Amino acid sequence: MELHIVIEGNKDLAGQVYRQLRDAIQSGRLAPGEQVPPSRLLATQLGLSRKTVSEAYGRLTLDKLLVGRAGSGTFVNAPAEPKAKPKRFESSDLAAGKLIAHWLDQSFPLLMRHVGPETRSQYDFMGGIPVRRQFPQEEWRQCVLYGLRQVNEARGFYAETEGVPALREAIARHVSFSRGVQCTAADVLVTNGAQQALDLITRVLVEPGSVVAVEDPGYPPARMLFSAQGARVESVPVDDEGMRVDLIPDGTRLIYATPAHQFPLGMPMSPARRTALLARARELRAIVIEDDYDSEFRYEGRPMDSLQSMDQDGLVAFVGTFSKSMNPELRVGYVIAPPSILRAMSVVKGLSDWHTPTLTQWAMARFIDEGYLQKHIRRCHGIYVARREKLHAALNGALKPWMRAVPTTAGFHLAAQMTAEVDMAQLLRLARRVDVALYTLDEFYYRVKPEPALFFGYGAIESLDIETALGRVRTILEELSG
Incomplete structure (x- = not known):
């Protein structure tokens, strides 16, 4: 039998033979049990050395695609009969079955899940995604090379x-300058994103039955984390001034809040409400988590200092991240922890993962020290300003009959409350049909009844696409409204 094999050039000859025979076997052109030519004969037909063909046959034999039979030749290997899989324990059969089921019930909101290219819409208002195509590749590459040198010396x-x-020193300078946080490098604990910071605080402070107060609506992964540790999570509604501090229940030992840019509604916590929150924490002897997730981007009014800067009792843990200013995949976060819990958090982190990867840490330190971070934030800020203005123009114009924007002064998302009765599920379905991804706030509510509203993240969508996307949304709303 003469095989159809084409040799091009004079490089990787054995590899060319190997790949073409492999493809022929896997596609079925060479059937199981069929004999292939002896290596000497095939080498003569192809004008190659016998050693080259023998090498290709050897690789195919190692891959179990060919099998040699003494005195008979070399044959395409018939696939082995699949072995019957032994019966394995299901999660429900295990002694810890109920606990596993508890974790399986946890589900990140659609708005915060990983979205692959195959399911991503062309016009996507997903939140939490920083501006794309603006990552400072060259500056970051220089910093990574610097980090490699530091790691090598270690x-x-x-x-x-x-x-x-x-x-730690770079972070302390950055948050002192940008957010008025009162700290030194000794107060900083570097984490794998803000989520690990929340996890460490929870492990240190929460045990089964502990009362934890959270904003409602609020950030679901934080609430889910507290619940997973056995906490009794208490829902605290928000109003135009932020968290309703007067509704924080007695016995609370941990309070989770987003004072600078309430997640997901967007309003800042008023100065009076901040003072009241600190007073309530003092009364309860409770730690307050101040999640400062995206407040580097501010657009209106005088910048408001952090809640931590007002804290005189050492009760505020300031949690920050570079996921929103840089890239979520870097997984670099931090917590400015009160002395009362910092050491315990360090012990827990050491038991969990020992330390955050140092290459990324060195690169991030260099990136901050060289001024690249502030430069990048300024560049992104300009882009967000333009996108935010386009959203506001549409919400105050073409979309005004159906919705209004919730006032916000920071971040790169805004919420729009519906002012007209609309079938929200139908709106989202029809928008997907025209390649526009919209999201409601329903998944962010816990016990408070959700109000019809849309969440507009403007980091993932390009500036030039906003008008087109919102024009399609208006067309759908007009159809739904008759």
């Missing part, structure tokens, strides 16, 4: 659990 030892000193 000679393979484990690093400090609290974080590389250079990054």
Whole structure:
């Protein structure tokens, strides 16, 4: 039998033979049990050395695609009969079955899940995604190379659990300058994103039955984390001034809030409400988590200092991240922790993952110290300003009959409350048909009844696409309204 094999050039000859025979076997052109030519004969037909063909046959034999039979030749290997899989325990059969089922019930909101290219819409208002195509590749590459040199000099030892000193110092300077946080490098604990910071605080402070107060609506992964530790999560409604501090129940030991830019509605917590929150925390002897997730981007009014800067009792844990200003995949976050819990959090982090990868830490420290971070934030700020103005123009114009924007001064998302009765599920379905991804706020509510509203993130969508997308939304709303 003469095989159809084409040899091009004079490089990787054995590889060319191997790949073409492999493809022929896997496609079925060479059937199981069929004999292939002896290596000497095939080498003569192709004008190659016998050693080259023997090497290709050897690789195919290792892949179990060919099998040699003594005295008979080499044959395409018949696939082995699939072995019957042994019966394995299902999760429900295990002694910990109920606990596993508890974790399986946890589900990130659609708005915060990973979205692959195959399911992503052309016009996507997903939140939490920073501006694309603006990542400072060249500056970051320089910083990573610097980090590689620092890691090489470390000679393979484990690093400090609290974080590389250079990054802790850089973070302390950054948050002191940008958010008025009162801290030194000694107060900083570097984490794998803000989510790990929340996890560490929870492990230190929460046990089964502990009362944790959360904003409602609020950030679901935080609430789910508290619940997973066995906490009794208490829903605290929000109003135009932020969290209703007067409704925080007695016995609360941990309070979770987003004072700078309430998630997901967007309003800032008023100065009076901040003072009241600190007073209530003092009364309860409770720790307050101040999640400052995206407040670097501010558009209106005088910048308001952090809640931590007002804290005189050491009760506020300031949690921040570079996921919103840089890239979520870097997984670099931090917490400015009160002295009362910092050491315990360091112990827990050491038991969990020892320390955050040092290469990324060194690169991030250099990125901040060289001024690249502030430069990048300014560049993104200009882009967000333009996108935000386009959204407001549509909400105050073409979309005004159906919705109004919730006032917000920071971040890169805004909420729009519906002012007309609309079938929200139908709106989302029809929008997807015209390649527009819209999201409601329903998944962010816990016990408070959801109000019809849309969530507009403007980091993932390009500026030039906003008008087109919202024009399609208006057309759908007109059809739904008759």
